[in-house]
Amino acid sequence: xxxxxxxxxxxxxxxxxxxxxxxxxxxxxxxxxxxxxxxxxxxxxxxxxxxxxxxxxxxxxxxxxxxxxxxxxxxxxxxxxxxxxxxxxxxxxxxxxxxxxxxxxxxxxxxxxxxxxxxxxxxxxxxxxxxxxxxxxxxxxxxxxxxxxxxxxxxxxxxxxxxxxxxxxxxxxxxxxxxxxxxxxxxxxxxxxxxxxxxxxxxxxxxxxxxxxxxxxxxxxxxxxxxxxxxxxxxxxxxxxxxxxxxxxxxxxxxxxxxxxxxxxxxxxxxxxxxxxxxxxxxxxxxxxxxxxxxxxxxxxxxxxxxxxxxxxxxxxxxxxxxxxxxxxxxxxxxxxxxxxxxxxxxxxxxxxxxxxxxxxxxxxxxxxxxxxxxxxxxxxx
Numbered sequence: 001x002x003x004x005x006x007x008x009x010x011x012x013x014x015x016x017x018x019x020x021x022x023x024x025x026x027x028x029x030x031x032x033x034x035x036x037x038x039x040x041x042x043x044x045x046x047x048x049x050x051x052x053x054x055x056x057x058x059x060x061x062x063x064x065x066x067x068x069x070x071x072x073x074x075x076x077x078x079x080x081x082x083x084x085x086x087x088x089x090x091x092x093x094x095x096x097x098x099x100x101x102x103x104x105x106x107x108x109x110x111x112x113x114x115x116x117x118x119x120x121x122x123x124x125x126x127x128x129x130x131x132x133x134x135x136x137x138x139x140x141x142x143x144x145x146x147x148x149x150x151x152x153x154x155x156x157x158x159x160x161x162x163x164x165x166x167x168x169x170x171x172x173x174x175x176x177x178x179x180x181x182x183x184x185x186x187x188x189x190x191x192x193x194x195x196x197x198x199x200x201x202x203x204x205x206x207x208x209x210x211x212x213x214x215x216x217x218x219x220x221x222x223x224x225x226x227x228x229x230x231x232x233x234x235x236x237x238x239x240x241x242x243x244x245x246x247x248x249x250x251x252x253x254x255x256x257x258x259x260x261x262x263x264x265x266x267x268x269x270x271x272x273x274x275x276x277x278x279x280x281x282x283x284x285x286x287x288x289x290x291x292x293x294x295x296x297x298x299x300x301x302x303x304x305x306x307x308x309x310x311x312x313x314x315x316x317x318x319x320x321x322x323x324x325x326x327x328x329x330x331x332x333x334x335x336x337x338x339x340x341x342x343x344x345x346x347x348x349x350x351x352x353x354x355x356x357x358x359x360x361x362x363x364x365x366x367x368x369x370x371x372x373x374x375x376x377x378x379x380x381x382x
Contacts, residue, residue, distance in 0.1 A: 007107075010105075011035075011102075012045050012046075013054060013073040017065060026062065031063070079105035083104050128244075139157050140159070160179060164180075165181070167184065167191060172271055174269040180216060183213045195237065198276040199233055202294070205285055221234065226312045229289060234267060236303055237276070255312060276296040279370060280292040280293065290355045290360065290363065291363045293368060302318035306364055310354070311348070316343050319339060321335075322372075331372070331376045336372040339372060341365055344365035
C-alpha cells in the first residue's frame with residue numbers, strides 16, 4: 001500500500017512539473033484535466049502533498065513545487081523521458097512506450113536506471129568515436145571478451161544500429177562488418193569456400209555455439225588477444241582493418257599497433273587465389289588453445305602464423321623455394337621438415353597454465369609440418 005501511495009504521489013508531482021513547463025500557473029483543475037481524475041481525488045492528493053511539504057498552494061489556488069517536491073518530480077520526469085525513448089528505439093510504438101514508461105518509472109531501482117542512462121546506442125560512427133575518446137567509455141561488441149576484464153565502464157556504446165553486422169562480397173574482396181558474429185563467420189558459405197574452410201576450422205571450437213552467436217570479429221581482432229584463433233587465421237590472409245579515423249591498415253601492421261580509442265569498422269580480405277590450412281591444439285575441445293597455426297601459400301607468397309604462444313599471433317614468411325614447391329605440390333618430406341624446424345625456431349613461446357614453453361615450441365614444429373604436408377597435397381591436386 002505504501003508503494004502504491006508513493007507511486008501516486010510521484011505521478012502527481014511529475015504532472016505538476018510537466019504542466020508548469022507549459023502553463024503560467026498550475027491549479028488543481030489543470031492536474032485533474034491532465035490525468036483525467038475527479039477533482040475531489042486531486043484535492044485530497046494536493047492536501048497530502050502539502051502536508052508532506054512537497055508543494056505549496058497559494059490563496060488563489062496556484063500550486064508550486066517545493067525543493068523536495070521538485071527533486072522527486074525531476075527524477076521521475078527524467079526516468080519517463082529516457083525510458084520512453086529507449087522503448088521506442090527498440091521498436092515499441094510511441095503510445096505503448098509512453099504507457100509502459102509510466103509504469104516502469106516508479107518501480108525501477110536507482111542502480112538499474114543509472115545503468116540504462118550510461119548505455120548509448122550510437123546513431124553514427126562519428127558519435128560513437130566522440131564518445132569513445134573518454135577512457136572510461138567502451139565500445140560494445142558481444143560483451144563476452146569485456147567480461148574477462150575488471151574494467152570499470154562508465155558509458156557503454158552500442159554499434160548494433162549501424163548496419164555493421166554484414167559480410168559483403170565483391171569480385172575483389174570480402175568486407176566483414178565489425179559486429180559480425182563468430183557464428184556468422186563459421187556459417188558463411190562463400191567465405192569458407194574461398195578460404196577452404198580455414199575460418200570455420202578456426203572458430204568452430206571457440207567455447208560453444210551460444211558464445212559464438214554473441215562474440216564479434218570486431219572485438220576479437222581489436223582486442224589482439226594472445227589466445228585468439230580469429231587473429232591467427234586472418235593474419236594468414238591478405239587482410240586489412242578499416243579504422244574510422246585511421247583508415248585502412250594491413251592486419252599484420254595493426255596487430256603490432258598500441259591500442260587506442262579509434263573504432264574498428266570492418267575487416268577486409270582480398271580474394272586472391274591461395275591454399276590455406278588452419279590447425280590448433282587444445283587440452284579440451286572448447287578450451288582456449290594451447291597453440292594455433294595457420295599456413296597459406298599462393299603463386300607469389302607463403303606465410304606461417306602462430307598464435308596462443310601464449311602471446312598474440314605472429315606471421316613469418318616461408319622461404320621462396322619451399323613456397324614454390326608446396327604451391328606446386330612437389331616439396332619433399334625432408335624439405336618440409338627442415339622448413340618447419342627453421343620457422344618454429346623463430347617463434348618465441350612462453351609458459352602458462354595450459355602448457356610449458358618447451359612443449360609449445362615442439363608443438364609449433366609439429367603443427368607447421370602438418371600444415372605444410374597438407375598444403376603440399378593440395379598443391380599436387382591443382
